[in-house]
Amino acid sequence: MAWRDAGSSAVLGLLALFALIASARMDIGAITQPGPGFFPVVLSAALLLVALALLVLGLRSGAATRGGAPIELPEGTEPRKLLGSVGVFALYIALFEWLGFVLATAGFLSLLFGALARYRWPIAVGAGVALTIAAYLVFNTWLQVRLPHGVLGRW
Amino acid sequence: MDLVQNLAYGFSVTLTPGNLFACFTGVLVGTLIGVLPGIGPAATMSLLLPVTFAMSPAASIIMLAGIYYGAMYGGSTTSILANIPGEAASVVTCLDGYQMARQGRAGAALGIAAFGSFIAGTFSVLGITLLAPPLAAVALRFGPPEIFAILLLGFTLVTHLSGGSRLKTVAMALLGMLLGAVGLDPISGVARFTFGTITFNDGIGLIPMIMGLFGVSEVLLNVERQIEQEVYGARIAGLLPSRADWKISAAPIARGSVLGFFLGILPGVGAIIPTFISYALERRLAKQPERFGRGAIEGVAGPESANNAATGGALIPLLTLGVAPNVPMAILLGAFLIHGVQPGPLMITERPELFWGVVASMYVGNVILLVLNLPLIGLWVQLLRVPYGLLFPLILLFCVIGVWSEAGNLPDLWVLLAFGLLGYLMRKFGYEPAPLVLAFVLGRLAEESVRQSLLLSHGSLGILVARPIAAVLLGLTLVLIVAPLVLSPMRRVFRALSVEGSS
Numbered sequence: 001m002a003w004r005d006a007g008s009s010a011v012l013g014l015l016a017l018f019a020l021i022a023s024a025r026m027d028i029g030a031i032t033q034p035g036p037g038f039f040p041v042v043l044s045a046a047l048l049l050v051a052l053a054l055l056v057l058g059l060r061s062g063a064a065t066r067g068g069a070p071i072e073l074p075e076g077t078e079p080r081k082l083l084g085s086v087g088v089f090a091l092y093i094a095l096f097e098w099l100g101f102v103l104a105t106a107g108f109l110s111l112l113f114g115a116l117a118r119y120r121w122p123i124a125v126g127a128g129v130a131l132t133i134a135a136y137l138v139f140n141t142w143l144q145v146r147l148p149h150g151v152l153g154r155w
Numbered sequence: 156m157d158l159v160q161n162l163a164y165g166f167s168v169t170l171t172p173g174n175l176f177a178c179f180t181g182v183l184v185g186t187l188i189g190v191l192p193g194i195g196p197a198a199t200m201s202l203l204l205p206v207t208f209a210m211s212p213a214a215s216i217i218m219l220a221g222i223y224y225g226a227m228y229g230g231s232t233t234s235i236l237a238n239i240p241g242e243a244a245s246v247v248t249c250l251d252g253y254q255m256a257r258q259g260r261a262g263a264a265l266g267i268a269a270f271g272s273f274i275a276g277t278f279s280v281l282g283i284t285l286l287a288p289p290l291a292a293v294a295l296r297f298g299p300p301e302i303f304a305i306l307l308l309g310f311t312l313v314t315h316l317s318g319g320s321r322l323k324t325v326a327m328a329l330l331g332m333l334l335g336a337v338g339l340d341p342i343s344g345v346a347r348f349t350f351g352t353i354t355f356n357d358g359i360g361l362i363p364m365i366m367g368l369f370g371v372s373e374v375l376l377n378v379e380r381q382i383e384q385e386v387y388g389a390r391i392a393g394l395l396p397s398r399a400d401w402k403i404s405a406a407p408i409a410r411g412s413v414l415g416f417f418l419g420i421l422p423g424v425g426a427i428i429p430t431f432i433s434y435a436l437e438r439r440l441a442k443q444p445e446r447f448g449r450g451a452i453e454g455v456a457g458p459e460s461a462n463n464a465a466t467g468g469a470l471i472p473l474l475t476l477g478v479a480p481n482v483p484m485a486i487l488l489g490a491f492l493i494h495g496v497q498p499g500p501l502m503i504t505e506r507p508e509l510f511w512g513v514v515a516s517m518y519v520g521n522v523i524l525l526v527l528n529l530p531l532i533g534l535w536v537q538l539l540r541v542p543y544g545l546l547f548p549l550i551l552l553f554c555v556i557g558v559w560s561e562a563g564n565l566p567d568l569w570v571l572l573a574f575g576l577l578g579y580l581m582r583k584f585g586y587e588p589a590p591l592v593l594a595f596v597l598g599r600l601a602e603e604s605v606r607q608s609l610l611l612s613h614g615s616l617g618i619l620v621a622r623p624i625a626a627v628l629l630g631l632t633l634v635l636i637v638a639p640l641v642l643s644p645m646r647r648v649f650r651a652l653s654v655e656g657s658s
Contacts, residue, residue, distance in 0.1 A: 023336075043329050047333065053322055097565050113548060145556065
């Protein structure tokens with residue numbers, strides 16, 4: 001597991017380095033009068049140090065960090081379902097405002113029910129549409145959350 | 156008037172049919188809406204604020220206060236059932252509450268949360284009755300240096316919070332504070348880490364972040380395993396906490412109540428810090444700290460009591476000083492002002508019916524909350540029987556609606572997805588999301604308080620130790636940091652000596 005700790009801390013370290021460079025360009029001020037860049041510089045420098053320490057520990061031995069449960073990456077037993085859910089979720093967000101809540105949500109739920117949870121399609125679509133309408137009534141009509149109407153316009 | 160008379164007067168106000176009805180409605184609606192993920196107490200209160208305009212001042216404040224603690228309790232329900240914290244104060248409840256639900260002990264978790272909240276709520280009402288005026292005076296002395304000192308103490312305790320590597324916890328806290336720095340600098344107005352766009356000028360949203368890190372990432376973790384079978388398939392054991400549960404939880408509830416009440420009074424602290432400190436404390440005191448994060452009931456009992464007690468504590472600065480220490484209290488302050496009442500030092504004498512009426516209504520509200528929620532536990536637990544294939548799309552949908560309801564802002568939904576993926580990876584690599592969230596929320600406050608302190612002292616760092624309360628808090632922090640470094644080598648030396656001596 002050592003390489004995983006080393007890998008994740010290397011990513012963290014790169015992130016810290018990037019933040020350090022970005023914040024060093026801001027006005028740092030002095031310790032008695034810190035500017036907007038002061039805290040970001042201190043924080044990213046500290047994060048860089050911690051990431052380096054994690055990297056060294058991770059490289060030195062697999063047991064150096066008390067990592068808890070074993071890490072099972074790449075994915076568990078169903079990597080396709082994971083990628084599928086993330087893909088459908090991203091598509092839903094991308095279309096949420098343009099298609100509007102009702103169409104996007106009905107499509108999103110039906111697709112997940114049918115393709116990922118493997119319900120029969122008539123059931124998947126029926127449940128998707130019914131739950132969309134219920135959610136719309138509760139949140140938009142009753143609780144006055146302004147959900148996007150999208151291509152359907154106001155109705 | 157003495158105490159008993161005051162309270163009796165308060166009850167006579169609360170127990171009129173109209174006010175009692177307002178209290179009941181507030182608690183009921185607050186619980187029901189609070190259960191919907193993403194809609195926290197502040198959102199629920201602002202949604203229903205207009206409804207209260209037509210009521211008498213007492214009825215409207217009683218109803219809004221009822222909505223507040225009803226929604227706080229409702230938020231814990233989703234944390235336990237679906238790992239979706241509706242707001243930062245119930246993040247900690249996810250850690251063990253959700254694990255308990257997965258082991259078929261959702262009923263015990265919900266039950267101990269309800270009883271703990273009731274006990275803590277009752278304690279904080281007694282606290283308000285006895286201590287409101289003197290405590291308000293102390294809270295007034297909390298300036299930027301004291302706030303900074305208490306935040307530092309909080310951060311130090313948080314490094315004891317996680318079950319995993321302490322270095323990783325520190326890394327997550329630092330990352331959280333860095334993420335908190337995104338947006339316009341509160342003092343100079345300079346944009347930080349916004350990459351030239353205006354999307355993140357207000358910073359990264361808290362709601363999309365916590366719903367992503369906890370709700371979405373949990374769904375992703377479950378989906379990659381088998382989803383046809385019921386993930387929560389475990390047998391649902393008992394709807395109420397058992398005698399053994401009570402034995403373990405009694406002390407955490409008591410400690411959480413005291414901690415939550417006194418910290419809740421402090422402006423800026425809100426209900427978040429007490430929950431984290433209570434969790435860290437229980438973990439430190441536990442005989443088997445490794446149970447935490449795997450369904451330890453103390454991990455639900457302590458923080459849930461702390462956040463409810465903090466709710467009561469937060470009423471003290473509002474009622475006695477007219478200062479709103481957090482957003483829900485600001486809405487309550489707004490409601491007072493709409494009815495032409497200015498909360499402050501004079502309110503106890505000028506409008507005693509309001510002051511004592513609200514205090515007594517909290518007592519009645521806590522009873523209603525308990526009576527209402529115990530039967531509902533059975534209903535909530537049934538929800539877990541819904542097959543996961545049907546449940547997980549709905550959890551994602553609720554996360555989206557919760558995020559959208561806050562600002563109606565599309566980039567927030569991408570933030571939700573991004574933090575969902577980040578949370579998934581963090582858990583795969585053994586990093587804890589909770590310290591990140593706490594540091595994100597408090598980092599900004601910590602930075603502001605240091606910079607304000609330095610402005611106050613014209614650039615002298617001495618201000619952080621020159622004021623007694625701040626000095627004591629910083630001293631305590633130092634002890635916490637130094638003690639393990641000094642004690643463990645000493646213990647090793649003693650052990651070596653005693654081994655030598657006995658041989």
